[in-house]
Amino acid sequence: MVLIVGAVIVNSLVKTNKNENCDTINEVDQKEDCYHTFAHKTNNISYCNKIRDGEKKEHCLGHVPS
Numbered sequence: 076m077v078l079i080v081g082a083v084i085v086n087s088l089v090k091t092n093k094n095e096n097c098d099t100i101n102e103v104d105q106k107e108d109c110y111h112t113f114a115h116k117t118n119n120i121s122y123c124n125k126i127r128d129g130e131k132k133e134h135c136l137g138h139v140p141s
Contacts, residue, residue, distance in 0.1 A: 097125075107131055114139045 097109035107126045114122035123135035
């Protein structure tokens with residue numbers, strides 16, 4: 076259930092293109108998923124650099140054109 080709610084939140088943020096709202100998400104995994112999603116949607120690796128988890132960050136950097 077938490078995963079579904081997190082996905083809905085991230086999807087809503089992407090649709091409204093309010094990336095600054097990723098910073099307001101308290102749950103770390105959801106916040107990093109939000110940054111990852113914005114990195115892909117905008118092709119902007121600066122969002123990947125906000126991800127703290129090394130494995131997730133490398134994944135993000137590997138899939139977003141620089």
